[in-house]
Amino acid sequence: MTTLPPLLWLQAFEAAARTLSFTQAGQALGVTQSAVSQRIRLLEDRLGQKLFVRHPRSLTLTPAGQAWLPSVQEAFSRLSEGTAEVFGPRSEAPVTLRATPVMQQTWLAPRLLAFHRAHPEVVVRLVSAIWPEDFGPEGADIEIRYGRGDWDAVTAVSLGGEHMLPACAPSVAERLAEPADLAGETLLHAVGFAVGWPAWLERAGMPDLDRRCGSLLCDSQVMTLSLAARGGGVALTHRRLLAARDDLVAPFALDVPSDEGFWLVRPTRRIVRPEALLLWEWLVADGSPGDEALR
Incomplete structure (x- = not known):
């Protein structure tokens, strides 16, 4: 079974993909822009594929990133629901x-x-x-x-x-x-x-x-x-x-x-x-x- 990447890396990917900005993702997660960028790089290295195309002032998702994003968001949503079901x-x-x-x-x-x-x-x-x-x-x-x-x-x-x-x-x-x-x-x-x-x-x-x-x-x-x-x-x-x-x-x-x-x-x-x-x-x-x- 494939080992899942660390949760912090997945959070960084989801936030950056949602905002298309490492800076805004950092603000949402309470970390610096460089921390988000580093987590994304580590995640891409783990997966062996690029998830973002870096432009001078913006980001876009690669086809692999676009295809993976719904699964990651659904997983976070289900985790949140499961937590609410058990603990309220x-x-x-x-x-x-x-x-x-x-x-x-x-x-x-x-x-x-x-x-x-x-x-x-x-x-x-x-x-x-x-x-x-x-x-x-x-x-x-x-x-x-x-x-x-x-x-x-x-x-x-x-x-x-x-x-x-x-x-x-x-x-x-x-x-x-x-x-x-x-x-x-x-x-x-x-x-x-x-x-x-x-x-x-x-x-x-x-x-x-x-x-x-x-x-x-x-x-x-x-x-x-x-x-x-x-x-x-x-x-x-x-x-x-x-x-x-x-x-x-x-x-x-x-x-x-x-x-x-x-x-x-x-x-x-x-x-x-x-x-x-x-x-x-x-x-x-x-x-x-x-x-x-x-x-």
Whole structure:
């Protein structure tokens, strides 16, 4: 098995590759520029390849350095995560909460403000994610995920069931008396949901109606709802959202249930800090069954 270079050399490489400056890398590591330069030279000698191209006033990575950097950064990230899982992160670190953008704007925003007023001493760092692969235990104390709740190695608490129905601007709703009136309208699709327009149209008894409609595909409901509010079409969204907005209305009462929903999630292996547990319990208490949110 290949012997790994010393950790100090790897730290010097990662910092220099990230900043493309031996001077800035030294500042980040609390050592001199010459110390970073020396560690890089020793590392290159050990590896038998150059990692940087030295220019008079700058650095660039060689192809070997570019190829190796992601592995080194991932190793440091995993080491940091493993340390936090076993020993817990620093108590003064912010509580990191990851959620989808529309979830942040609707369900989460008022609850987070209330939590901040009650516990101003707890610093919360909010991180956005859209796609399923954006989620995971790295870097987040708490997540709000959308799905069926069948994730491994996490504690998950359901925020309630979900029902989807059309939503549009009031001016568009004026010409929609029944589902058949959707013919000729633009249907706004948020990709990635198990329940979408095909399921709603099937429930409405018009499975082929979308062939007579225009379509726009978006990667989040933030955009579909924004377009709908501007009269750009009809979005499919979660029923509870409409109560929080005055620029959207439901032209039809018909909705379709989804077996996907929003869940509060936290890693099971990590020691939960008191600040994170305080926020977790606040959100669990406020996320009663039947409360609905958006992706």
